[in-house]
Amino acid sequence: MSDYIIHVENLSKYYVIGHQxxxxxxxRHAIEAALRSPLQWWRHRKQSxxxxxxxxxxxxxxxxxxxxGEVVGIIGRNGAGKSTLLKILSRITEPTSGSIRLxxxxxxxxxxxxxxHPELTGRENIFLxxxxxxxxxxxxxxxxxxxxxxxxVEKFLDTPVKRYSSGMYVRLxxxxxxxxxxxxxxxxxxxxxxxxxxxxxxxxxxxxxxxxGRTVLFVSHNMAIMRQLCTAGLMLNQGQIVKSGLIGExxxxxxxxxxxxxGHWRRADPLPKEPGIYFESVTVFNHRNEPAxxxxxxxxxxxxxxxxxxxxxxxGQIALGIVNKEGTIVLTTCNCDAAREYTPIEAGRHLFxxxxxxxxxxxxxxxxxxASHAPHIQLFDLLEDKISFSIEDTGSLRSLFRxxxxxxxxxxxxxxxxxxx
Amino acid sequence: xxxxxxxxxxxxxxxWRDLWKYRELFLFLAWRDLLIRYxxxxxxxxxxxxRPALTVLALTMITKVGKLPTGGLPPALFTAAAILPxxxxxxxxxxxxxxxxxxxxxxxxxYFPRLIxxxxxxxxxxxxxxxxxxFVTILLFWYHFLPPIMIWWLPVFVLMVFVVSLGAxxxxxxxxxxxxxxxxxxxxxxxxGVLISPVVLKTSSFSGAWRLVYSIxxxxxxxxxxxxxxxxxxxxxxxxxxxxxVLGTVLLLTxxxxxxxxxxxxxxxxx
Numbered sequence: 257m258s259d260y261i262i263h264v265e266n267l268s269k270y271y272v273i274g275h276q277x278x279x280x281x282x283x284r285h286a287i288e289a290a291l292r293s294p295l296q297w298w299r300h301r302k303q304s305x306x307x308x309x310x311x312x313x314x315x316x317x318x319x320x321x322x323x324x325g326e327v328v329g330i331i332g333r334n335g336a337g338k339s340t341l342l343k344i345l346s347r348i349t350e351p352t353s354g355s356i357r358l359x360x361x362x363x364x365x366x367x368x369x370x371x372x373h374p375e376l377t378g379r380e381n382i383f384l385x386x387x388x389x390x391x392x393x394x395x396x397x398x399x400x401x402x403x404x405x406x407x408x409v410e411k412f413l414d415t416p417v418k419r420y421s422s423g424m425y426v427r428l429x430x431x432x433x434x435x436x437x438x439x440x441x442x443x444x445x446x447x448x449x450x451x452x453x454x455x456x457x458x459x460x461x462x463x464x465x466x467x468x469g470r471t472v473l474f475v476s477h478n479m480a481i482m483r484q485l486c487t488a489g490l491m492l493n494q495g496q497i498v499k500s501g502l503i504g505e506x507x508x509x510x511x512x513x514x515x516x517x518x519g520h521w522r523r524a525d526p527l528p529k530e531p532g533i534y535f536e537s538v539t540v541f542n543h544r545n546e547p548a549x550x551x552x553x554x555x556x557x558x559x560x561x562x563x564x565x566x567x568x569x570x571x572g573q574i575a576l577g578i579v580n581k582e583g584t585i586v587l588t589t590c591n592c593d594a595a596r597e598y599t600p601i602e603a604g605r606h607l608f609x610x611x612x613x614x615x616x617x618x619x620x621x622x623x624x625x626x627a628s629h630a631p632h633i634q635l636f637d638l639l640e641d642k643i644s645f646s647i648e649d650t651g652s653l654r655s656l657f658r659x660x661x662x663x664x665x666x667x668x669x670x671x672x673x674x675x676x677x
Numbered sequence: 678x679x680x681x682x683x684x685x686x687x688x689x690x691x692x693w694r695d696l697w698k699y700r701e702l703f704l705f706l707a708w709r710d711l712l713i714r715y716x717x718x719x720x721x722x723x724x725x726x727x728r729p730a731l732t733v734l735a736l737t738m739i740t741k742v743g744k745l746p747t748g749g750l751p752p753a754l755f756t757a758a759a760i761l762p763x764x765x766x767x768x769x770x771x772x773x774x775x776x777x778x779x780x781x782x783x784x785x786x787x788y789f790p791r792l793i794x795x796x797x798x799x800x801x802x803x804x805x806x807x808x809x810x811x812f813v814t815i816l817l818f819w820y821h822f823l824p825p826i827m828i829w830w831l832p833v834f835v836l837m838v839f840v841v842s843l844g845a846x847x848x849x850x851x852x853x854x855x856x857x858x859x860x861x862x863x864x865x866x867x868x869x870g871v872l873i874s875p876v877v878l879k880t881s882s883f884s885g886a887w888r889l890v891y892s893i894x895x896x897x898x899x900x901x902x903x904x905x906x907x908x909x910x911x912x913x914x915x916x917x918x919x920x921x922x923v924l925g926t927v928l929l930l931t932x933x934x935x936x937x938x939x940x941x942x943x944x945x946x947x948x
Contacts, residue, residue: 347683347788349945356683370786375713387705388787
């Protein structure tokens, strides 16, 4: 145990969610309840909390060890518990149970530019931000020139940062953070900012930090960066560690297990009895009308939604969202978009089909979010991240020209050239 | 290499050591608040004079018109000596009360002992206090008034008003994290407090037992103390009331720290 720099044992954390705001938040309710019947209020205080609130385990029995000099990538879907783990490790919030032993100074970077004040100049913010991240004044002074050089904002050092462009702001903020010298560095997804050139510079700096023998814990959704930077990996799912080991194995596991690209979902439990619209199954069909999870980027495909309305719903709506791996919602479409008003959905079984054109979505993995609801009134059914499919690069523009195209869509557009000499 | 252990309910042991370790952050936050305080204002730091000057003017007029007893002192001096601690308390209470919510991005993204935030926010009010003190000094010169020998006791009362403000500020700051209602309660305390504290009133107007009851408000003893130090003369100290003030001050600070520490661990989750 002694050669571990981070030793985590049975770490758990739960949050109270759901009805939190309904009843006993707000001072008025607390006072009102206490005044009305003081005794009862006191007696029921504990019980009512348990009854009204729903527990949500963000982390459950997480144990792992990190050796000195390891760079550990933490992988998982949104809501898997990554951020909670980092927050506990950096002492922002307390665990509910379990323990962590850390040997050495910890610095955490959960956000770029924490504590930057828009009214202060670049110079002043370097000192302020440095102090917030745990550097001493002497240390900041010593590294000041280095930080300024890295940030490339020399000329604007005495300008309030509210006049900075967002790129300059991020560069300055990252420059301060990059010059921290703790034994343990904790980084949340902060590299997804700035332009490509600066991102590369940041990655280079991070690699340098890692090679310098420091221990780094790192969260990112970018598997390429993970493979490049990390030595070990840790995969979380619903607050539990499902895989740990070498980074290559963990990333592969993540891509195959988490993102299975089945393109199909079927309800396992019986339909609810209450009036509403409930999904039975969802299937993705490729352009040859075969059920498929992997689709050709140049071809169209169809999403088929089978559902049952247990009663007539006068103002019902079926909404479908396509979300990419990073969690960006690429598009949202509804069954009544064309009619421009909510149309009644008759009782009985329905089969909706949506056709998505080819040469539209960029090659990536996508998740479907499908909801049936009466807008502003009631949500009947929601499928979130249950169905995934991948758009495969088969001689698309990207591979043809071997360039790095950015963007979530990749349409084939008409270009014209009116040439004259 | 020192080992850090994180466990539920364990932060106590390292807390006070951390507070010392983060003393530079305390200074940096105070420095930041001072720097930004008068940014983009036309007259800047002059506001620190204008506000007490106008308050003294208004209250002097009330005292004169209402013919309130001032113990034979010029009404301007009588009110200025009370405005000095009162304004500091009022400003410090509002600043520190709001400090955690204003700095919520820090609370939810970085670790440091949270006590630093409300404590450092009081420093700005203290700088204003010093400027007001300079203003009061000018007033004393204007009236050719030489403070009595008791003026050397003034630091004791400055310390007391500082501690009262910090104690009350910690309570409000911690409560504000969960109950934003205090955003409305604080201005109310401030505007109501000026009436029930002896800013225009003279404590000796109360007789016997009532005076003791009146002294439950710790600011009563402090404001009287300021008057006694600066103006001396007829403003004799009322010892039972002063003792109540000292007791109230200590109680407010210790309970403030206790409540703040108790709720601190959940700040990041609910702010």
